[in-house]
Amino acid sequence: xxxxxxxxxxxxxxxxxxxxxxxxxxxxxxxxxxxxxxxxxxxxxxxxxxxxxxxxxxxxxxxxxxxxxxxxxxxxxxxxxxxxxxxxxxxxxxxxxxxxxxxxxxxxxxxxxxxxxxxxxxxxxxxxxxxxxxxxxxxxxxxxxxxxxxxxxxxxxxxxxxxxxxxxxxxxxxxxxxxxxxxxxxxxxxxxxxxxxxxxxxxxxxxxxxxxxxxxxxxxxxxxxxxxxxxxxxxxxxxxxxxxxxxxxxxxxxxxxxxxxxxxxxxxxxxxxxxxxxxxxxxxxxxxxxxxxxxxxxxxxxxxxxxxxxxxxxxxxxxxxxxxxxxxxxxxxxxxxxxxxxxxx
Amino acid sequence: xxxxxxxxxxxxxxxxxxxxxxxxxxxxxxxxxxxxxxxxxxxxxxxxxxxxxxxxxxxxxxxxxxxxxxxxxxxxxxxxxxxxxxxxxxxxxxxxxxxxxxxxxxxxxxxxxxxxxxxxxxxxxxxxxxxxxxxxxxxxxxxxxxxxxxxxxxxxxxxxxxxxxxxxxxxxxxxxxxxxxxxxxxxxxxxxxxxxxxxxxxxxxxxxxxxxxxxxxxxxxxxxxxxxxxxxxxxxxxxxxxxxxxxxxxxxxxxxxx
Numbered sequence: 001x002x003x004x005x006x007x008x009x010x011x012x013x014x015x016x017x018x019x020x021x022x023x024x025x026x027x028x029x030x031x032x033x034x035x036x037x038x039x040x041x042x043x044x045x046x047x048x049x050x051x052x053x054x055x056x057x058x059x060x061x062x063x064x065x066x067x068x069x070x071x072x073x074x075x076x077x078x079x080x081x082x083x084x085x086x087x088x089x090x091x092x093x094x095x096x097x098x099x100x101x102x103x104x105x106x107x108x109x110x111x112x113x114x115x116x117x118x119x120x121x122x123x124x125x126x127x128x129x130x131x132x133x134x135x136x137x138x139x140x141x142x143x144x145x146x147x148x149x150x151x152x153x154x155x156x157x158x159x160x161x162x163x164x165x166x167x168x169x170x171x172x173x174x175x176x177x178x179x180x181x182x183x184x185x186x187x188x189x190x191x192x193x194x195x196x197x198x199x200x201x202x203x204x205x206x207x208x209x210x211x212x213x214x215x216x217x218x219x220x221x222x223x224x225x226x227x228x229x230x231x232x233x234x235x236x237x238x239x240x241x242x243x244x245x246x247x248x249x250x251x252x253x254x255x256x257x258x259x260x261x262x263x264x265x266x267x268x269x270x271x272x273x274x275x276x277x278x279x280x281x282x283x284x285x286x287x288x289x290x291x292x293x294x295x296x297x298x299x300x301x302x303x304x305x306x307x308x309x310x311x312x313x314x315x316x317x318x319x320x321x322x323x324x325x326x327x328x329x330x331x332x333x334x335x336x337x338x339x340x341x342x343x344x345x
Numbered sequence: 346x347x348x349x350x351x352x353x354x355x356x357x358x359x360x361x362x363x364x365x366x367x368x369x370x371x372x373x374x375x376x377x378x379x380x381x382x383x384x385x386x387x388x389x390x391x392x393x394x395x396x397x398x399x400x401x402x403x404x405x406x407x408x409x410x411x412x413x414x415x416x417x418x419x420x421x422x423x424x425x426x427x428x429x430x431x432x433x434x435x436x437x438x439x440x441x442x443x444x445x446x447x448x449x450x451x452x453x454x455x456x457x458x459x460x461x462x463x464x465x466x467x468x469x470x471x472x473x474x475x476x477x478x479x480x481x482x483x484x485x486x487x488x489x490x491x492x493x494x495x496x497x498x499x500x501x502x503x504x505x506x507x508x509x510x511x512x513x514x515x516x517x518x519x520x521x522x523x524x525x526x527x528x529x530x531x532x533x534x535x536x537x538x539x540x541x542x543x544x545x546x547x548x549x550x551x552x553x554x555x556x557x558x559x560x561x562x563x564x565x566x567x568x569x570x571x572x573x574x575x576x577x578x579x580x581x582x583x584x585x586x587x588x589x590x591x592x593x594x595x596x597x598x599x600x601x602x603x
Binding site: 006242 | 392395396397415416417418419420421423424425427430431432433434435436437438439440441443444445447448450452453454455456461465477478500
């Protein structure tokens with residue numbers, strides 16, 4: 001450990017280490033797959049696509065398609081989903097000053113679950129409408145939570161969280177009801193709920209990228225204000241911060257990103273809560289540091305988790321949500337044990 | 346520097362009147378202590394002055410009313426120290442004090458070197474410079490209060506509101522904190538409004554006492570005029586003797602029932 005510094009800023013070392021971790025994860029994700037392609041060939045295939053570089057990878061057209069249309073979009077999608085969920089989780093923890101907050105706090109998961117279930121039972125799991133239905137359901141659920149929290153006269157974050165509990169319970173009940181009425185699709189619905197990234201081509205990446213981009217940008221811009229929110233609502237107001245406005249903007253951005261991520265990946269749990277806490281335990285509790293490192297760390301974590309999901313029980317896939325919890329929980333236990341830091345929100 | 350003025354200020358919580366028709370004038374460089382029994386409205390008046398509760402009537406600093414101003418502009422004029430400030434355990438003292446610069450920053454702006462310098466200077470001014478790199482969770486009660494005051498000072502305010510700043514401090518640290526506030530009042534002409542439980546400290550530090558009772562001002566003036574055994578028996582149900590210290594300073598001594 002270095003000597004304590006009065007103001008901890010994002011250190012180039014921490015960014016560098018996390019970035020290397022992410023690049024390593026992306027590389028491994030690209031090199032490993034069901035079809036055995038030699039790493040050298042995959043790397044030269046990638047290099048060949050760079051401007052001003054021309055290398056013959058020796059891959060057939062079909063094999064090249066595996067690299068470009070299966071593996072690469074999948075690792076990129078995993079990175080985007082992981083980054084978005086981790087940033088949203090960190091933002092929720094900050095804005096609600098609640099270490100247990102995760103991106104699904106205000107009903108995103110239940111809303112997306114209902115939307116996706118309705119989509120699957122009416123149009124089938126292959127339909128391109130399913131992500132849109134999940135996305136829409138998630139946004140509707142959070143909007144309802146906000147309306148309910150406001151109607152309850154609550155200006156406080158606690159009222160909003162309680163409203164989220166009610167909305168989530170209602171949407172989950174509706175989802176279970178719809179699912180039970182269409183028992184033939186239970187398997188598809190179940191697979192969606194456990195989270196999975198099975199892509200063909202770049203369409204999911206294209207779907208998620210704009211929302212993830214906006215969400216990450218807005219959240220990163222609010223990292224200083226999240227530190228101000230840490231002193232509580234009333235004190236933040238005496239510091240001139242409009243707490244309800246900041247909360248609305250942060251929740252809207254986090255929800256947009258989370259809804260889009262859920263739409264393409266299903267419900268991947270644990271990333272939004274474990275990654276920000278692991279970062280917090282390692283580098284302190286300022287959101288200026290937590291948010292950027294959570295983005296990189298979340299991306300790396302989910303790329304590796306997805307690698308596990310598609311290789312551990314190949315040729316069949318393990319649900320991604322199972323891997324994130326299975327790997328995340330022990331990893332988190334180690335971080336928790338080795339950290340001597342306080343557990344401040 | 347300008348003082349703070351309240352006219353006909355009222356505060357209600359869910360229809361229950363916590364404060365009604367309160368007038369208050371605290372010019373620049375003056376120290377007013379709010380005294381009175383629990384529930385008399387001291388914290389409500391401080392909230393009204395800080396602008397964190399909806400109020401009837403007007404509150405103004407230097408002729409500029411709270412209503413005409415954004416929350417951020419008001420926070421550049423008025424700093425508040427809460428009775429139980431939230432100190433996020435993982436932040437260092439310097440990071441915490443830097444939060445005091447918030448009202449001087451644009452919505453999404455980052456602090457400049459000048460803001461950092463102002464925060465560190467505020468820590469130094471409150472004899473807490475050596476605490477800069479310490480996590481808040483590791484500070485003692487007296488250290489915590491100095492760091493919280495430093496955050497308020499970093500706001501560069503014209504008015505400083507303190508809600509029971511000496512609660513849960515031992516007597517030496519109570520005096521240390523009040524001496525520091527007194528220093529700021531003298532050297533910068535900051536107007537100080539402090540709710541104080543300890544009537545002896547209130548009498549010795551504040552130039553003027555404002556006795557609140559059931560949401561109204563019951564008495565106002567120099568300590569000797571406001572603190573009378575009859576008044577304290579009536580408003581606080583307290584049995585006290587008013588004594589004079591070696592230098593003629595007022596001492597409020599509790600007396601056991603005989």
